[in-house]
Amino acid sequence: MFHRWQLGVSSDRRYRTGPEVRMSRQQFGFLAGFLAVAVWALAGAGAAALAVLAGLLGWLVVRVLDGDLAVTGLGDRRAGDRRRR
Secondary structure, three states, rough: OOOOOOOOOOHHHHHHOOOOOOOOOOHHHHHHHHHHHHHHHOOOHHHHHHHHHHHHHHHHHHHHHOOOHHHHHHHHHHHHHHHOO
């Protein structure tokens, strides 16, 4: 079950798993919308709004940690927009 991996390989890849299951953007959007409405129905609109904001914040944090979004680049863009006007 375990396999010796070279250094630098992430620990989550040490386990052999079955076939990869992928979710399309439409399926993910449906699931996110369904969960937002479920929270709204069960706990109210305020809780649903907080859940959506927490999800967006988590998404941004993961993007930054993965290197897909550079925080320094956001500040540079904003400064460039002010200079052009």
